Amino acid sequence: MPSSLHLQEITPDNFETAIDLRVRPDQEHLVAPVMKSLAEAYVHPAVVWPRLICDDDEVVGFLMAFFDIDWTGKGTDFRSGLWRLNIAAGKQGRGYGRFAVESVATEIRRRGGTRLTTSWHPGADGPTGFYLGLGFRPTGETSGDQTVGMLELD
Structure with a gap:
């Protein structure tokens, strides 16, 4: 991984650079645009x-992580993880996605977490x-039509 x-x-x-970032056209149905992510960040700034x-x-690319979200709304399952990952068209396959996931894992560990949740x-x-x-x-869970996955952090 380049330093x-x-x-x-x-x-x-x-x-402006952030909101202009685009994934490949064939991937647009897989991930929300950065503008939507930034709007969500505005209304959920604490997490x-x-x-x-x-x-x-x-x-x-762009990532948005979340920390200590009440996953089920019952106050018993708080999770942290990767909410969005957008790697720019023409920039995929170069290790940027891996770097993003590793960066989120590092931040979760820094905050005392031991698991990284995402969905796809x-x-x-x-x-x-x-x-x-x-x-x-x-x-085994889903979030809407997405598969939920977990990564145990060492």
Whole structure:
């Protein structure tokens, strides 16, 4: 993994770059656009963590993590994980997604967590292989039409 990779907060200076980020057209049905993620971050500021993924000065992706969300709404199952991952069209297959997941895992560990939760669209055109390759295991749950997966953190 190149050492030039880093995360950057969303600021007024990079906001336009963030909202202009696009996945491949054939993936648009798999992940919400960055603008929707930033709107969700605005209404849930205490539990979400939106970041740009940068390679040197180039923005190559976007992630949004969540921390200590009451998963079932019953006050008994609090989870942290990856809510969104958008890697720019033409930038996939270079390790940026792996870097994003590892960065979220590092932040969860820093906050005392031991598991990383995410969800993905199943099917041949979805990212199932990517997440399984990183060690995620389906929990048997769904979130809407998405598969929920869990990664135990060492």
